[in-house]
Amino acid sequence: MLQRRTVPWLCALLLGIMGLPASGSDFQHHRYEDMVRVLFAVQSECPYITRIYSIGRSVEGRHLYVLEFSDNPGIHEALEPEFKYVGNMHGNEVLGRELLIKLSQFLCEEYRAGNQRITRLIHDTRIHILPSMNPDGYEVAARQGPELNGYLVGRGNARDIDLNRNFPDLNALMYYYEKTNGRNHHLPLPDNWEHQVEPETLAVIKWMQNYNFILSANLHGGAVVANYPFDRSRDPRIRGRTTYAATPDDKIFRQLARTYSYAHSWMHKGWNCGDFFNEGITNGASWYSLSKGMQDFNYLYTNCFEITLELSCDKFPPESALPREWLGNREALISYLEQVHHGIKGMVYDENNNPISKAEISVAGINHDVTTGVDGDYFRLLLPGTYTMKASAPGYLSSSNTVTVGPAEAIQLNFYLKKAPKQNLKGKHHHGKKNISANKASLKLGPR
Ligand SMILES: [Zn+2]
Numbered sequence: 001m002l003q004r005r006t007v008p009w010l011c012a013l014l015l016g017i018m019g020l021p022a023s024g025s026d027f028q029h030h031r032y033e034d035m036v037r038v039l040f041a042v043q044s045e046c047p048y049i050t051r052i053y054s055i056g057r058s059v060e061g062r063h064l065y066v067l068e069f070s071d072n073p074g075i076h077e078a079l080e081p082e083f084k085y086v087g088n089m090h091g092n093e094v095l096g097r098e099l100l101i102k103l104s105q106f107l108c109e110e111y112r113a114g115n116q117r118i119t120r121l122i123h124d125t126r127i128h129i130l131p132s133m134n135p136d137g138y139e140v141a142a143r144q145g146p147e148l149n150g151y152l153v154g155r156g157n158a159r160d161i162d163l164n165r166n167f168p169d170l171n172a173l174m175y176y177y178e179k180t181n182g183r184n185h186h187l188p189l190p191d192n193w194e195h196q197v198e199p200e201t202l203a204v205i206k207w208m209q210n211y212n213f214i215l216s217a218n219l220h221g222g223a224v225v226a227n228y229p230f231d232r233s234r235d236p237r238i239r240g241r242t243t244y245a246a247t248p249d250d251k252i253f254r255q256l257a258r259t260y261s262y263a264h265s266w267m268h269k270g271w272n273c274g275d276f277f278n279e280g281i282t283n284g285a286s287w288y289s290l291s292k293g294m295q296d297f298n299y300l301y302t303n304c305f306e307i308t309l310e311l312s313c314d315k316f317p318p319e320s321a322l323p324r325e326w327l328g329n330r331e332a333l334i335s336y337l338e339q340v341h342h343g344i345k346g347m348v349y350d351e352n353n354n355p356i357s358k359a360e361i362s363v364a365g366i367n368h369d370v371t372t373g374v375d376g377d378y379f380r381l382l383l384p385g386t387y388t389m390k391a392s393a394p395g396y397l398s399s400s401n402t403v404t405v406g407p408a409e410a411i412q413l414n415f416y417l418k419k420a421p422k423q424n425l426k427g428k429h430h431h432g433k434k435n436i437s438a439n440k441a442s443l444k445l446g447p448r
Pocket of ligand 1: 090093220221
């Protein structure tokens with residue numbers, strides 16, 4: 001560890017090949033107060049590249065603190081993607097929480113040491129880390145400790161609600177729209193949704209509304225596998241049967257999951273905790289169907305692609321297991337983060353170079369659009385290949401372009417949209433038809 005200050009360039013090399021030695025002493029479980037102390041300590045160690053903010057409070061009033069890393073903390077820079085990691089959604093699944101605390105310390109230390117890979121990542125990405133989405137559940141689990149922890153104690157929040165079954169169910173609406181050519185992204189929330197979710201869930205949904213997240217992972221425990229959407233099978237009536245529920249972005253999700261599993265020291269081997277998952281990845285629904293989960297919600301309600309990482313057989317591993325877990329996951333956590341820089345990104349402008357927000361970007365052959373953020377920037381994760389892209393916005397003529405994506409950094413493709421001629425504005429432009437059919441469909445199905 002000491003050497004890195006004298007030979008910082010070596011760190012970039014070491015990270016990913018053999019890694020820095022893990023000193024055993026900093027590996028411990030963190031109760032709420034301890035976790036908050038560490039996050040603020042990281043913030044004061046790296047004040048110019050970090051910020052701490054709270055997205056709300058738990059049932060028992062604990063702040064849900066996020067640590068942000070960026071070269072301009074607190075500011076979205078156009079074309080710089082937003083990424084998030086969420087840990088400890090199930091209070092008794094604690095490894096993700098500890099890994100994210102460790103990751104925070106690591107990013108700060110390596111940045112200070114001049115590690116080029118980490119410096120570049122922080123300069124090009126806005127990284128948000130929520131180590132614990134369920135601090136109340138954690139305290140219940142931690143009171144029992146690693147040895148005595150039961151399978152379910154502390155899983156839910158203080159009202160014993162499972163937060164990963166607590167998000168608005170948008171899958172049914174999506175599966176209906178698929179058949180009717182309805183909306184394929186940013187589905188509407190049910191009326192009164194705020195009153196139907198727990199405070200922790202509400203805080204996370206508001207968080208998603210306030211930041212244009214592009215990529216995310218949600219860290220769990222109880223198995224070792226990278227799980228990708230959809231979690232909910234298309235036909236919930238088939239009980240006990242496992243049916244693969246592919247998203248239109250199935251190939252990308254499989255690749256994202258593989259990125260984690262292969263960069264992880266043992267996940268990709270497949271045999272873990274008495275289960276076998278080929279390549280260490282699985283489609284959620286083909287494992288078991290789950291409704292109202294956070295992962296599917298990200299994809300159906302926002303621009304964010306999220307996968308669920310199951311990281312340890314033991315949900316509450318002993319402290320002695322933490323150094324090995326950190327070394328097993330460290331490269332995977334960084335590699336996965338770097339995936340946010342693949343595909344195509346760019347700006348959508350009007351004829352006067354004003355950015356257009358909420359413009360829709362569609363990819364021919366993939367029935368899932370993404371939208372531009374408030375600065376008019378968009379990010380479309382894609383595998384290498386040639387794609388026909390289209391940008392459209394109400395009141396403008398849509399514009400198309402064909403681009404080839406390579407394996408390296410995201411390709412930049414900007415769009416300049418011309419105002420639609422006046423006669424086309426009366427519900428006739430490309431956008432109107434889609435909206436009408438979406439409205440009809442929602443009337444038929446109801447909000448929930
Ligand atoms: Zn879990």
